[in-house]
Amino acid sequence: MGGYNVAILGATGMVGLEMLRTVKKRGFPAASLKLLASSRTAGKVLSFEGTEYPVALADPAAFAGIDIVLSSAGEAVSRELAPEAVRRGAVVVDNTAEFRMDPDVPLVIPEINAHACRGHHGIIANPNCSTAIVLMALAPLRDVATIRRVVVSTYQSVSGAGKEAVDELDRQTEASFHGEVVPPGVFKKPIAFNVIPAIGSFREDGYTSEEVKMTFESRKILELPELAVSCTCVRVPVRIGHSAAVNVEFDRPVSPQEVRERLARSQGIRVVDDPATHLYPLPVDAAGEDDVLVGRIRSDLSHPCGLNLWVAGDNLLKGAALNAVQIAECMVKDGLVARSKVS
């Protein structure tokens, strides 16, 4: 029989749980499934669709006999454990920023650059959640015309910052109805009934780490090393679903109709664009969906070669877990994963 020994590293986090759900839902060929987490949650038992999964401690020895690791446990953990897993013969699909810009590590969105997996040395990186969602809409447009410049403003949900962040939004929001104040913890500022124009850490030049990811990861994935990208990343009080207003400048005038047609036949995209019937992408509609929703497609009246669009996608799915499992599927299909003899 077939199947791979799969480990999910960071299994008790929001993305980890979606990885488990996605592996099961898509029928990924897992001969075995091992859940790994830090000492904080190891020892727990996760119950999913009637099966109980013990959560083991994520240490180097835990990767013995593992063929594929889906990893989403934070940069420090990936830095330490991903090489250990690779040393033991596993392929690691890593959802953190740790290896994304490493020239030896493919950074992959399968609909866009699955071919890049072939150059792997054991680790394949999964892109930043906002970047993945925006690029799903942008990549097909390279077939329409050359993309010169992109100006992006994001509207990012709190689940991008993990379970504690969702709890913080909920607790702050509920408290406000009782005249109480829950002070910021995960976020630096109150997130209930507010928006925060700061995600990640600040660089000297005034950009945040999140904004910089959008620029550099886009260039690597689209294989456009000179692509001009300007980005403002903003946290909004939404639970799940990242949105973005995207302004694109091409090398020639492009009509909304040709863009709509190109996107309509793109994998993983759903065009939701009928203002007359109030159809446009919403984060609450994108939540739980594999597809990235694209709408508000219209000519940019301020630039002869400009186009505006609005994107919404599930940051835990296409922005994280789904894309990671899709990468693993590609690797399996292309024979890039060695099957362990230990299992």
Add this chain to the structure above:
Amino acid sequence: MGGYNVAILGATGMVGLEMLRTVKKRGFPAASLKLLASSRTAGKVLSFEGTEYPVALADPAAFAGIDIVLSSAGEAVSRELAPEAVRRGAVVVDNTAEFRMDPDVPLVIPEINAHACRGHHGIIANPNCSTAIVLMALAPLRDVATIRRVVVSTYQSVSGAGKEAVDELDRQTEASFHGEVVPPGVFKKPIAFNVIPAIGSFREDGYTSEEVKMTFESRKILELPELAVSCTCVRVPVRIGHSAAVNVEFDRPVSPQEVRERLARSQGIRVVDDPATHLYPLPVDAAGEDDVLVGRIRSDLSHPCGLNLWVAGDNLLKGAALNAVQIAECMVKDGLVARSKVS
């Protein structure tokens, strides 16, 4: 003694109440203050700072003896009643979109184009709330370099859509904690824990009325009839305070430092821009403030002459009531209001 007979039309709405508060707070020279509203709320008595104000029915006769009308009762009401007030000798500062693009009507932000009031024929228009807030940050930059193009994405609070909209956000939000759903009413889609990329009505070309206002009102107020403006307007679950990500292209490279210095000495602006200490504009901080907050000032890495900034302002104050009262103050100062002999 001095003073003008002032009427507030639409006095029971959110902006109307802020007009009353602002008139009192700024010591506007009102000899009398008459509150007017539709038959729905006329007859009520408004209690404000220990004074009771009866609310009278807004009909043409109500404007007899009135010198200045501050109006925020909706476009249809302004269309009907503003000319009636003017006919009776009043000057009308109108907060609706009804007259804004009329070439005979000045559209004014006093810090930017107070001089335009001189050309009035009885009606002066107050700009759209997002436009006013964005332009407060943009206008001073004309002294730094020529502005070629602006790409704006807004994050607009629900109070921009009135009291019922704030109630809707609150009711939907609170219900969600009890597993209940309050269906959309004021908004076309759920606003709790969501963002809606649609404000106003849609045009044939895919733009909304709100987005078009940003373009055309900016050109009129800045007196830059060719200014290229691209805009995406988005409603966010914030009670009070509109924010915007603004990308500006100049005719030459401009440093964040010269922009910061120019803004620091602009009236009605507060530069809040120290990422190292987590200082950036937030809508919850802008709420209740007269000043528009500007921060996240940084070079646009995607364009040699580009600059990014982030703005937050109180949509009910500088976006509406405060700006209207400031217009009235200008008119008084410049002797542009005739004082009624009836009073």
